[in-house]
Amino acid sequence: MVNGMLAAGKTLVAESGEKVKVAELFGSGGQGEVYRVTTPQGDRALKWYYPQLADARQRQILEGLIARGWSDDRFLWPTAIVLDPEGPKSGAPGFGYLMDVRPSRFQDLPALFRRDPSVSAATMRTLVTVALHTVEAYQSLHSKGIAYRDINWGNIFFDPRTGDVLVCDNDNAVVEGESAAVAGTMDFMAPELVRRDKGAQPGTQTDLHSLAVLLFLLLMNDHPFNGAQALQIRCMDEAAKRRLYGTDPVFIYDPSDARNRPVPDEQPTVVATWGALPKILRDFFVQTFTDGVRTPVKRVRETQWRKALSQVLDAITQCGSCGKQNLTQPDGAAPDCWKCGRTLVLPPRLELVTGTGTSRTRRGIRLAPSARVYAHHLVEDPDRHDFRAVVGEVTEHPQNRGRFGLTNHTKDVWTARKDDGTVRDVEPGRTIALRAGLLLEFGGGAEAEVRD
Known part of the structure; x- marks a missing residue:
């Protein structure tokens, strides 16, 4: 047969x-x-x-x-x-x-939009993790001088439980500047490629536009150029796509051009999701799909996406009223829950400082119940985010409910300095109570302070 x-x-x-x-x-x-x-x-x-x-x-x-x-x-x-x-x-x-054969745990991204039962385990935290891992994967290619050329939602798969990603169809990736048969998928292609501008070639710069489209679809559940103008198109043929994505691409939330805003009655999810997106991500989407459309060198780079997504991931807060996960602005005020509308109660933050000398890096982690500190938190610029390497975890006191501490999951001894000046060691497997003003030394130059 x-x-x-x-x-x-x-x-x-x-x-x-x-x-x-x-x-x-x-x-x-x-x-x-x-x-x-x-x-x-x-x-x-x-x-x-x-x-x-x-x-x-x-x-x-x-x-x-x-x-x-x-x-x-x-x-x-x-x-x-x-x-x-x-x-x-x-x-x-x-x-x-x-x-290699793709392991069965990896699902395609369109399954999210189909509401396929295979991805029902995916939470908001998982989706941000997928976005972060996606950025890191393509960054690793670009760092070797290789352009993928056809970033789209059909070439990347994800584990709905862990957020791990797997990039397939790598046979069109070429060294920057070389030619290949495939220029991209039109919905994801940079406008200069869609227009076939003279001298425009697929490469790492056009990959940045495709990557941003993929991130927008992942987090917003729609395309960045599919607003009112797209809904007016009766036949989405090649000519219509070239106009929408190439000759007249208008970001649906372009602050200076409202022609292509989402239609609330037709696109309520897009409107609600944009309102719930942290400003740090909204600003990057606006930059890439406005200035970046006109001037490709202004597109947000992988390093910028990586830092922002990592910060947002560490700031996810669960609503105490309805239990839904919310994306919050790092260092920002408490927003209203996207689901029930009540103002979130933000947990304390662990303010981490890593590195040495004048190049020290600062970041914050919301200390919600079961929040974790990972090995990548304790280095200045990790190669990749590994969510299996747990350093510490917020745990509840077994007798005093409502009191939380940070449990040491490493083989090293931490040093803790309380706000009254007393110092104690936190040995492997032991827990230190979390109170505002607590100072922690993890070793290797990594320090932290608990703040309300």
Whole structure:
């Protein structure tokens, strides 16, 4: 029986000479089909290109990616080129590439918008974590001088319980300045690419626009240019998309152009979500989709998104009345709960200082029940945020309900200085009561103070 282009049971050959046997069709996309295959090392995924796309340039790109030997666990990176030893009847052999199979815990982002039961575990904290991990993943590519070129919601998957991400379809990532067959997905493409401006090429600068669109969709549940003007379009054909995303792109919350505002009766979720978004994120979206549209170098960079999302994540506050999670402005006043409308009661903050000399970094963590301090909090510029490396956790006193402390989950001894001047050690596994004015030394130059 034939599964798409390849028959189940068909034997292919990797360039190394290893045999690859086709098992079943996983699915198809714009460039080809993906199959589960068996190899001497176990099951793998095989992306097999449509004949018209299996050209010399795509093979050259794959060879370059495979030679890099990318080992980042956030990417399903190409590992080997696979050929059909028989070849199609035309005599020109097709090809594809092997990659790891995507684990079942990872779901696609469109599942959020479908309200799929598979993502029901995703909380507001999870979504911000997904956004943060997404930024860090693409930042890691860009730091190596590689442009992804086709950032869109179909190429990234997430774990609705942990917020971990997995980037797929990495076969169009190329070294900055080099050409590739794919320029992007129009809804996510930078306006200069949609307009086909002279000299405009996909690269890390256009990736920044695509990344911001993806973050907006993730946090706002809609596209940044889909407001009143989009709703007036009767046929969303290519010409309409080029106007909406290229020749006349108007951000739905452009402060100086209200033509494309969301329609409240048609887009109530967008209106409500924008109002609940912290100012630090709203300002970055405005910058990227106004100044950044006109002047690409003004787009918000990954480092800026990373810092802002991390700060917002540490400031998430649960409403004491309805129990819903709220995004709050770091260092800002208590907002009203997006769900019940009551003013939130903000928990105390742990003001952390890391680094040495004049380059010390300051950040705050809301000390809500079960809040955690992670290893990445204690270093000035972590490579990535790891939410498995727990340093400390806010725990409730077992006998005195309503009294909370910070439990040491490390193997090191902390030093605590109370507001009365007394000093004590906080040994591994022990807890120090949380009171305003408490000073903590975690070691390595990391210090903190509890503030109301």
